[in-house]
Amino acid sequence: MDRDEEVALLGRTDSSKLKSRVKLAATGCALGIFAVLATVWFLDLGGFFQFDAARWVEITEDPIVSPVDRRAPVNFLALGDWGRHGLYNQSLVASQMGKIGGALEINFVVSVGDNFYKNGLTGVDDIAFDESFSRIYTAPALQKPWHAVLGNHDYHGDVFSQLDPRLGLRDWRWHCVRDAQLIFDLSPSLFRGDVDSRVSTVELFFVDTVPFIDQYWAPNQKHDFDWRDILPRHRHLQQKLENLTSALNASTASWKIVVGHHTIRSYGAHGDSVELVRQLLPILEGNNVDVYVNGHDHCLEHVKRDDSPIHFITSGGGSKAWKGISPPQNSNGLQFYYDGQGFVSFSVAESWLQIVYYNIYGEAVHKVRLTK
Numbered sequence: 175m176d177r178d179e180e181v182a183l184l185g186r187t188d189s190s191k192l193k194s195r196v197k198l199a200a201t202g203c204a205l206g207i208f209a210v211l212a213t214v215w216f217l218d219l220g221g222f223f224q225f226d227a228a229r230w231v232e233i234t235e236d237p238i239v240s241p242v243d244r245r246a247p248v249n250f251l252a253l254g255d256w257g258r259h260g261l262y263n264q265s266l267v268a269s270q271m272g273k274i275g276g277a278l279e280i281n282f283v284v285s286v287g288d289n290f291y292k293n294g295l296t297g298v299d300d301i302a303f304d305e306s307f308s309r310i311y312t313a314p315a316l317q318k319p320w321h322a323v324l325g326n327h328d329y330h331g332d333v334f335s336q337l338d339p340r341l342g343l344r345d346w347r348w349h350c351v352r353d354a355q356l357i358f359d360l361s362p363s364l365f366r367g368d369v370d371s372r373v374s375t376v377e378l379f380f381v382d383t384v385p386f387i388d389q390y391w392a393p394n395q396k397h398d399f400d401w402r403d404i405l406p407r408h409r410h411l412q413q414k415l416e417n418l419t420s421a422l423n424a425s426t427a428s429w430k431i432v433v434g435h436h437t438i439r440s441y442g443a444h445g446d447s448v449e450l451v452r453q454l455l456p457i458l459e460g461n462n463v464d465v466y467v468n469g470h471d472h473c474l475e476h477v478k479r480d481d482s483p484i485h486f487i488t489s490g491g492g493s494k495a496w497k498g499i500s501p502p503q504n505s506n507g508l509q510f511y512y513d514g515q516g517f518v519s520f521s522v523a524e525s526w527l528q529i530v531y532y533n534i535y536g537e538a539v540h541k542v543r544l545t546k
């Protein structure tokens with residue numbers, strides 16, 4: 175059997191036979207190995223070698239394009255303010271997320287907080303976890319990791335329960351953290367194995383923004399907040415900001431996305447979070463962050479002001495919305511505002527990043543396209 179016949183067989187055999195045949199090929203000369211790999215890649219046997227490059231589609235700057243007809247190496251949905259036992263159209267939003275998530279072949283979902291209304295979870299056994307999460311987001315495309323931050327309503331309950339790994343035993347998708355960094359490779363994995371070859375990444379930095387907000391600490395605050403592990407507040411915030419600064423500074427990511435619950439810039443019901451404008455925004459701007467995504471305001475919103483390079487993305491339409499708010503057209507930097515329910519998608523490649531906003535009908539109502 176010559177090498178060409180071997181390559182042809184590789185295209186027809188199952189994965190167990192494939193492994194042995196790849197080993198056989200590996201005993202050949204270096205040129206032979208390269209030929210086998212290149213041909214397998216060409217034959218789109220991506221599942222075996224996990225060649226993400228097989229999903230790569232060269233794109234152009236054509237602005238007239240369906241939001242779901244392009245494939246990026248990393249795709250995810252971002253959703254906030256949702257857990258209401260399926261009510262307030264939560265289930266309808268979930269259904270549309272399933273359709274769009276399937277079309278985009280998403281890798282994961284980001285929850286930007288206020289995960290369980292109105293008072294978080296009472297404990298790791300709280301039935302609300304099933305009724306507002308597991309039994310709602312049932313679409314096959316949503317059976318992916320969910321990376322969540324905490325919102326102010328989550329702090330009204332037992333915060334530790336949402337952070338508890340035992341929730342992952344009830345539903346493996348659930349990953350909730352106070353502060354964390356996620357790194358996704360945007361380079362073709364054909365070249366993986368050599369750290370130096372990882373030339374391009376998108377990195378997500380999750381920040382628990384709840385402790386920043388002064389009004390939650392006021393003596394006349396009518397809600398209880400679970401501040402365990404947060405005290406003393408000043409030291410906690412200082413450490414959080416130092417950690418974020420060094421993580422962002424050390425990052426060489428092509429795209430840096432920061433995720434938090436509270437707004438930085440918004441024309442919704444809560445408006446700007448002045449504490450974050452003062453303490454968080456300078457760090458983001460000083461470390462080349464591209465996008466800040468949040469919830470808290472129950473709307474879909476895009477703000478890009480001339481005085482900041484950052485795109486502010488609000489995705490707080492997971493359930494209860496329609497506050498009756500319509501900001502003036504001349505609001506500083508306001509690119510888009512939708513008062514109703516919905517969610518956003520992110521598609522990220524080395525040289526471009528696309529954010530699409532969807533309403534409850536699954537219609538794309540706004541698109542942000544960034545290139546580098």
Ligand SMILES: [Zn+2]
Pocket residue numbers: 288325326327435469470471
């Ligand atoms: Zn909130």
